[in-house]
Amino acid sequence: MFDDKFLDNTEEEKVMTGISGFDKYLCGGFLKQTISSVQTGTGKGKTTMLITLASNILLQGYNVAFINLEMREQELQFNIYSSLQEKYSFNEIRHNYNRANIEFVRDLQMEINNKNIGHFVTVKNDSFESLTCKQIEQRLKQVEESEDYKFDIVFVDYIGLLQAHLIEKGIDRSDQAAQRTMREFKIMCERNNWAGVTAT
Numbered sequence: 001m002f003d004d005k006f007l008d009n010t011e012e013e014k015v016m017t018g019i020s021g022f023d024k025y026l027c028g029g030f031l032k033q034t035i036s037s038v039q040t041g042t043g044k045g046k047t048t049m050l051i052t053l054a055s056n057i058l059l060q061g062y063n064v065a066f067i068n069l070e071m072r073e074q075e076l077q078f079n080i081y082s083s084l085q086e087k088y089s090f091n092e093i094r095h096n097y098n099r100a101n102i103e104f105v106r107d108l109q110m111e112i113n114n115k116n117i118g119h120f121v122t123v124k125n126d127s128f129e130s131l132t133c134k135q136i137e138q139r140l141k142q143v144e145e146s147e148d149y150k151f152d153i154v155f156v157d158y159i160g161l162l163q164a165h166l167i168e169k170g171i172d173r174s175d176q177a178a179q180r181t182m183r184e185f186k187i188m189c190e191r192n193n194w195a196g197v198t199a200t
Helices: 020-025 046-060 071-082 090-099 100-114 133-147 158-170 174-192
Strands: 035-040 062-068 118-121 153-157 195-199
Touching: 035 046, 035 118, 035 174, 046 071, 046 118, 046 153, 046 195, 062 071, 062 133, 071 090, 071 118, 090 100, 118 133, 133 153, 133 174, 153 174, 174 195
Parallel strands: 035 195, 062 118, 062 153, 153 195
Antiparallel strands: none
16 A cells, blocks of 8 residues: 555655565655555564565665564564674574574674664564554654664554554544554654555
């Protein structure tokens, strides 16, 4: 699902994925100030796809924020690091991460840092409760101000975790909450000149 102006506008600033077929499908990449949504059933690989896209976009030199409320931060970093490097096998990384091998993790981070990649930030809520778009925007703006760079693209895995608080508090029904949350996410991306990608 694409934002209305996504396919119409070929001259706006886009965030390329580095995956040639995918960028061609997107008419050059994810358009800033719009949102795109990956839609498929539960357990069909949405998170894996978003992590792969985020990793490829980092390798293009873009700054990426990844919001995931279900996955532990260490697990998310493990998945991103697996995608960004070529030195170790997936199983070697998992084994050493699970054993908290500090030297291995440091070596892996050094290899990734030696690549000319963009900045990467994860946004977590330690209590695993839902976050609002406003809370996410505040956290990302704090990072931008303290680290002195701007995000190019924001991934939200998945949009349902942002709308949960609306349903729990009885503000909206599920379908209304989804529409309202997508609208808030779009406004946030427009206001900050970010491309937005989510899974539903």
